[in-house]
Amino acid sequence: MTLLIGALIIGLILSLLALGVLVSFRIFSMPDITTDGSITLGASIAAVLLVKGVNPVFATAAGAMGGAAAGAVTGILHTKFKINSLLAGILVMTALYSVNLHVMGRSNVPLMQATTVASYGENLGEWFAGGKTIHIFGWPVGAADAAVLVLALLFTALAGAAMFAFFRTQLGTAMRATGDNPQMIRALGANVELNIILGLALSNGFVALAGALLAQYQGFADAQMGIGMVVWGLASVIIGEALTGTRSLGLTIVGTIMGSVLFRLLVAIALRWGLNPNDLKLITALFVFAALVLPGFIDRFKPRPTSAT
Amino acid sequence: MLALSGIRKTFNPGTVNEVRALQGVDLTIEPGSFVIVLGMNGSGKSTLLNAVAGSFYVDEGTIRLANHDVTKWPEHKRAKLIGRVFQNPFSGTAPTMSIAENFALASRRGHARGFGWALSPHLMKPLQERIATLKMGLEGRLDNAIGSLSGGQRQALTLLMATWLKPELLLLDEHTAALDPKSADQVIQLSDEVIQRDKLTTLMVTHSMQQAVSLGDRIIMMHRGRVLHDIRGAEKKRLRPEDLLDRFDEVRRRELLDESAAAMLNELYI
Numbered sequence: 001m002t003l004l005i006g007a008l009i010i011g012l013i014l015s016l017l018a019l020g021v022l023v024s025f026r027i028f029s030m031p032d033i034t035t036d037g038s039i040t041l042g043a044s045i046a047a048v049l050l051v052k053g054v055n056p057v058f059a060t061a062a063g064a065m066g067g068a069a070a071g072a073v074t075g076i077l078h079t080k081f082k083i084n085s086l087l088a089g090i091l092v093m094t095a096l097y098s099v100n101l102h103v104m105g106r107s108n109v110p111l112m113q114a115t116t117v118a119s120y121g122e123n124l125g126e127w128f129a130g131g132k133t134i135h136i137f138g139w140p141v142g143a144a145d146a147a148v149l150v151l152a153l154l155f156t157a158l159a160g161a162a163m164f165a166f167f168r169t170q171l172g173t174a175m176r177a178t179g180d181n182p183q184m185i186r187a188l189g190a191n192v193e194l195n196i197i198l199g200l201a202l203s204n205g206f207v208a209l210a211g212a213l214l215a216q217y218q219g220f221a222d223a224q225m226g227i228g229m230v231v232w233g234l235a236s237v238i239i240g241e242a243l244t245g246t247r248s249l250g251l252t253i254v255g256t257i258m259g260s261v262l263f264r265l266l267v268a269i270a271l272r273w274g275l276n277p278n279d280l281k282l283i284t285a286l287f288v289f290a291a292l293v294l295p296g297f298i299d300r301f302k303p304r305p306t307s308a309t
Numbered sequence: 310m311l312a313l314s315g316i317r318k319t320f321n322p323g324t325v326n327e328v329r330a331l332q333g334v335d336l337t338i339e340p341g342s343f344v345i346v347l348g349m350n351g352s353g354k355s356t357l358l359n360a361v362a363g364s365f366y367v368d369e370g371t372i373r374l375a376n377h378d379v380t381k382w383p384e385h386k387r388a389k390l391i392g393r394v395f396q397n398p399f400s401g402t403a404p405t406m407s408i409a410e411n412f413a414l415a416s417r418r419g420h421a422r423g424f425g426w427a428l429s430p431h432l433m434k435p436l437q438e439r440i441a442t443l444k445m446g447l448e449g450r451l452d453n454a455i456g457s458l459s460g461g462q463r464q465a466l467t468l469l470m471a472t473w474l475k476p477e478l479l480l481l482d483e484h485t486a487a488l489d490p491k492s493a494d495q496v497i498q499l500s501d502e503v504i505q506r507d508k509l510t511t512l513m514v515t516h517s518m519q520q521a522v523s524l525g526d527r528i529i530m531m532h533r534g535r536v537l538h539d540i541r542g543a544e545k546k547r548l549r550p551e552d553l554l555d556r557f558d559e560v561r562r563r564e565l566l567d568e569s570a571a572a573m574l575n576e577l578y579i
Contacts, residue, residue, distance in 0.1 A: 168428070169422075169423070169424045169425060169427060170417055170422040170426075171423060173406070173410055173414055173427040174422045180404060180405050180406060181399075181402065181404065183395070183400050184402060185403070185414065186385050186388065187384075187391075187393045187395075187471075188388060188414050188415055188417070189388035189418045189420075190422065191385050
């Protein structure tokens with residue numbers, strides 16, 4: 001049960017990362033690998049501030065802002081200096097590796113003693129339940145874990161709703177149109193370059209928020225924690241699209257959150273069944289490859305209508 | 310009013326692909342004038358429209374529009390003054406977004422875009438009424454993705470979007486060339502209606518002689534990046550398609566003459 005709750009919480013936290021990837025990959029059609037660096041940046045900024053005793057909410061927000069700044073840099077490299085979007089992301093991701101080490105001062109910052117948003121949740125849970133454990137359907141569950149899970153669920157729902165609302169504002173619709181048809185939105189007076197910079201800032205802000213929260217939940221920030229995270233995000237987005245379809249933005253956002261949680265659960269089960277953790281990234285990459293290629297492959301073998309009537 | 314003076318533009322200067330697209334265009338268009346732009350392929354018609362719209366900066370010359378010197382304005386800033394419909398019906402609308410959302414975007418042309426809801430109730434009612442006048446049955450489908458519509462429907466909607474806020478200048482770049490004849494007729498009729506009703510200053514590029522003689526109050530014929538003929542007033546009203554074809558033939562003959570002269574010079578001197 002503890003294992004299940006842990007997987008759910010991490011899945012929910014990483015769904016913020018998946019939402020960030022949804023913005024860059026689906027709305028702007030840019031696979032933005034800055035993600036790998038900005039999740040670590042969010043984690044390291046939050047961790048360093050927490051160790052100094054800064055308020056956890058403020059530390060988390062600061063981590064998210066750091067990621068947003070990194071995303072803006074990628075956007076500027078891409079739009080103002082005309083660097084290919086993939087390369088711009090690679091440059092910033094590489095640079096962030098050094099930045100993250102500087103922020104942390106070493107490659108790993110443990111948060112065992114620090115007060116974090118996770119410890120808020122744990123205290124809240126124990127106060128609410130009046131003890132260390134509660135029973136759900138007869139299973140003993142740590143009250144602290146359950147409270148953190150509920151908080152993660154609420155926060156993720158809130159973040160998803162906020163993103164949905166944003167993309168229905170004047171600015172948000174202009175951003176979606178920027179990814180959809182830049183020529184059109186430029187002719188309607190929107191600054192396409194600025195929209196891309198803001199969009200990548202938003203995307204990496206969500207990613208870094210996920211990093212800041214993940215560090216607090218797992219109790220450390222690590223320079224290596226970002227490796228392969230963009231592929232993880234892509235996998236979540238793709239699973240989400242399979243679950244809810246892409247008909248409306250709201251459904252896509254809900255699907256992405258569900259996709260992230262489901263993917264994390266599958267991974268937790270696979271690991272428990274004895275999957276070598278070293279193979280995890282390989283399997284994630286293969287999964288995304290298959291998800292990208294299979295639909296077109298299946299179409300080719302579908303019987304075609306003989307005539308268009 | 311639109312005033313162009315001494316506009317020059319060369320693409321890929323100093324390379325084998327050098328194209329002198331505009332070679333000194335001077336043109337003044339009075340407010341409310343509907344100007345048809347004709348010319349053969351490569352004559353610089355579309356380049357002229359793109360220069361006005363700001364798709365690129367011109368090498369020389371100035372562009373003034375509605376008392377602003379817009380020569381150095383970027384494209385998205387000029388959009389405040391200009392409504393555009395492109396040749397490709399897919400270029401003017403965001404396909405995955407709904408009809409209503411596309412119009413919401415158009416209703417902010419030239420205005421700041423903030424955190425207000427895009428689909429405001431103020432927009433929906435007039436939008437429904439306006440789209441109903443198209444008689445395309447789209448007024449009940451405002452939530453449908455615009456990508457699911459036909460080229461003709463999309464082009465008609467693009468035209469409404471471009472003129473939703475009255476532009477100082479409307480640019481139509483062969484906007485019916487990619488449509489089937491029936492849709493093309495519909496879109497042309499709609500264009501004429503909107504232009505007459507709002508007295509829009511318009512530049513319209515076309516290949517159709519029929520459209521050129523039946524629409525607008527002035528014809529400009531481009532050739533090799535310059536304005537070759539400028540037909541207006543009573544002469545424009547009298548004009549028949551055959552007259553225009555004659556003028557095209559004349560251009561073609563001159564072209565052939567140039568080529569034969571060049572061949573002769575080649576033989577003699579090289």
